[in-house]
Amino acid sequence: MRQRPAVLLLALLGGLLPPSSAQAQAVRATDFRGREIALAQPAQRIVCLIESALSGLYMLGAQDRVVGVSTSAYEESVLPYYAAMDPRLRDRLLPTPGNWDFVNLESLVSLKPDLVVIWSHQEESIRAIEARGIPVFGVFVGRFADIHQELRALGALTGTGARAEELLRGADQILEGIRRKTSGLPPERRARVYFMWAQGELETSGRPSTVQELIHLAGAENVAAGIDQEHLVVNLENVLLWNPGVIVMWHNPRRDPAQVLALSAWQSVAAVRQRRVYEFPEVFTCDLWTLKYLFAAKLVASWCYPELFDPTGLEKAQRDLLATLYGN
Amino acid sequence: MSQVRRRWLLYLLPLPLVPLCLLAGPAAGLSAGKVLAWGLGLLVPHAPDPTLDEPLLRTILWEVRLPRVALTFLVGGALACGGNGLQALFRNPLVCPYILGLSSGAAFGAALAMTTLWLPVQLSAFFFGMVAVGFSYFLARAQHTVSVVSLILSGVVVGGIFTALLTIVQFLTDPFKLQTIVHWTMGNLHNATWEQLRAAAPGILVGVMWLFLWRWRMNVLALGDEETRAVGLNPTRERVLVLIPATLAASAAIAVAGVIGLVGLVVPHMVRMMIGPDNRHTLPASFTFGGAFLLLVDTLSRSLTAFEIPIGVFTTLLGGPFFMYLLKKARVGWEA
Numbered sequence: 329m330r331q332r333p334a335v336l337l338l339a340l341l342g343g344l345l346p347p348s349s350a351q352a353q354a355v356r357a358t359d360f361r362g363r364e365i366a367l368a369q370p371a372q373r374i375v376c377l378i379e380s381a382l383s384g385l386y387m388l389g390a391q392d393r394v395v396g397v398s399t400s401a402y403e404e405s406v407l408p409y410y411a412a413m414d415p416r417l418r419d420r421l422l423p424t425p426g427n428w429d430f431v432n433l434e435s436l437v438s439l440k441p442d443l444v445v446i447w448s449h450q451e452e453s454i455r456a457i458e459a460r461g462i463p464v465f466g467v468f469v470g471r472f473a474d475i476h477q478e479l480r481a482l483g484a485l486t487g488t489g490a491r492a493e494e495l496l497r498g499a500d501q502i503l504e505g506i507r508r509k510t511s512g513l514p515p516e517r518r519a520r521v522y523f524m525w526a527q528g529e530l531e532t533s534g535r536p537s538t539v540q541e542l543i544h545l546a547g548a549e550n551v552a553a554g555i556d557q558e559h560l561v562v563n564l565e566n567v568l569l570w571n572p573g574v575i576v577m578w579h580n581p582r583r584d585p586a587q588v589l590a591l592s593a594w595q596s597v598a599a600v601r602q603r604r605v606y607e608f609p610e611v612f613t614c615d616l617w618t619l620k621y622l623f624a625a626k627l628v629a630s631w632c633y634p635e636l637f638d639p640t641g642l643e644k645a646q647r648d649l650l651a652t653l654y655g656n
Numbered sequence: 657m658s659q660v661r662r663r664w665l666l667y668l669l670p671l672p673l674v675p676l677c678l679l680a681g682p683a684a685g686l687s688a689g690k691v692l693a694w695g696l697g698l699l700v701p702h703a704p705d706p707t708l709d710e711p712l713l714r715t716i717l718w719e720v721r722l723p724r725v726a727l728t729f730l731v732g733g734a735l736a737c738g739g740n741g742l743q744a745l746f747r748n749p750l751v752c753p754y755i756l757g758l759s760s761g762a763a764f765g766a767a768l769a770m771t772t773l774w775l776p777v778q779l780s781a782f783f784f785g786m787v788a789v790g791f792s793y794f795l796a797r798a799q800h801t802v803s804v805v806s807l808i809l810s811g812v813v814v815g816g817i818f819t820a821l822l823t824i825v826q827f828l829t830d831p832f833k834l835q836t837i838v839h840w841t842m843g844n845l846h847n848a849t850w851e852q853l854r855a856a857a858p859g860i861l862v863g864v865m866w867l868f869l870w871r872w873r874m875n876v877l878a879l880g881d882e883e884t885r886a887v888g889l890n891p892t893r894e895r896v897l898v899l900i901p902a903t904l905a906a907s908a909a910i911a912v913a914g915v916i917g918l919v920g921l922v923v924p925h926m927v928r929m930m931i932g933p934d935n936r937h938t939l940p941a942s943f944t945f946g947g948a949f950l951l952l953v954d955t956l957s958r959s960l961t962a963f964e965i966p967i968g969v970f971t972t973l974l975g976g977p978f979f980m981y982l983l984k985k986a987r988v989g990w991e992a
Contacts (some may be wrong), residue, residue: 335787384927400830403830416760428829428830428831429831430827525832526832527832527833527835527836528836528847529847530846530847530964531836534963554962555962555963557963559835559847560963560964561839561844561963561964562962562963563681563682563720563846563958563962563963563964564719564720565681565682565686565716565720565721566682566962568712568715568716568720569686569712580775592719592849592850593715593719593720593849595715596711596712621824
């Protein structure tokens, strides 16, 4: 009882003092569902169930706070890169409580996350996670601007906002550099590009897609832009009539440009006749759901306009971009 | 006109559809009229159409439409003949070529190949389709005989197992491959090439020809086991000898075209309604009418929009209501 006045005095003083450091670092951001996520302090234990968002966290330098990842992070196409950056992934020590499709709630809760990053369409899983009092950041990437928004929001939630802004300023500079070279091209000089997904020669993307943005960014035209579908299978007749001057293949373990050049039905296509069929390198280096889309745009631009973009400098450009994004 | 000639005319009735389907396509600027005029121009001297890109038209007709039309016709014919053969074998008009787990096995094989990347899709689909039917058969076999009921039951079980395996593959794969797997299971003929035609034709033609030669015995099998024995035939052996070609034809068709529903069920019924239940006549008619039915549906699916709509969607949307109409209009079954 005798201690009470001292406690009261301390409490009063506490009220007059500046807020504690944790309170000062309270963070908030709005996710792609339009929900505001408010954390008392920057996230310290993050479960990230989206591989591209995981890449974003590594770019922000917040990888040490990741305690759970998507099963996709252990796929052969990306694992070597993550393994080089993080010994926990190299040694397969980071748990995988879910992916783009499913979430193992028990595994996830046992990791005691203070933030879960997940696709916004995984509504049932989000409801179940939020019902346990865990904040959820829902992501949707439909355009490149969404990648910028995602990075900015993750920067805010992890207290790495300055790094996010630095990355985005760098991205804007690269984009401006590409635009400066292609903006003066007259319409008749603009390359007409057919984009070929790895699932088949006739699988492409129409207007509302990151592929459309990518081609546009490179100063070219998507021949399938007239079709209002994100991902579609087109009829070969239409490809022959579109007669694209350049074919860009997504990285394809089953086919390479030489095989496309040999397809008998495609011989009338200008891109095949002029041997202008190109394939993206590994998925990790030009992922269209991360800032690495900048390298993809550079590649497409240099394939379309070798006179404007030096194709010999692409390897260095790739190394430089990866070093800028992930550090050395 | 003799009955035989009339019957042959009926068999050949759908064939004019084949060249007609070559006229239709999604390519704007290549209207059916232009293609027809160009085709007639090959026979009769004419002034060339300056607006026509003739090399492109030749490529589209020869490299795109012709292999697709031919493959579609063969696939439709194979599925209808397979359905006809198995309906006779099981003495059940509700049977289709997928009754013994063929579609589940083939879908699993295709999905596995798409996920692992080192297996050829067609070969894997064909192999696992045959494996599923083989399992069903050996599961049903007891004391050197195979009863129809146990065969259907084992088909349901094996189909379920392969569906579960397919689900596991779908569960483990990424969203892009999943999209392709779903597309495959809905049927697709958009990748038709001469190579695919060459790959599928031997299996389909051997299966269909075998069934054609066996059409007499299918009539005997349709009467029942006792009647089959009464004419000196072994029902178990005869069943295998119908099951093998029906599965071979359908497997070869599924391997190149994915799972296309209803053709093997609806077309044999249509044919039976026209010419009666005699398998000697229904089998050739099933082939031409099955081919024509699928060709008509595929022409719609490739011509309506600039993008491809999976053909399985159309066969179900068109075949389903048509089958319902038949059910309401007439008694569907052996007595038709």
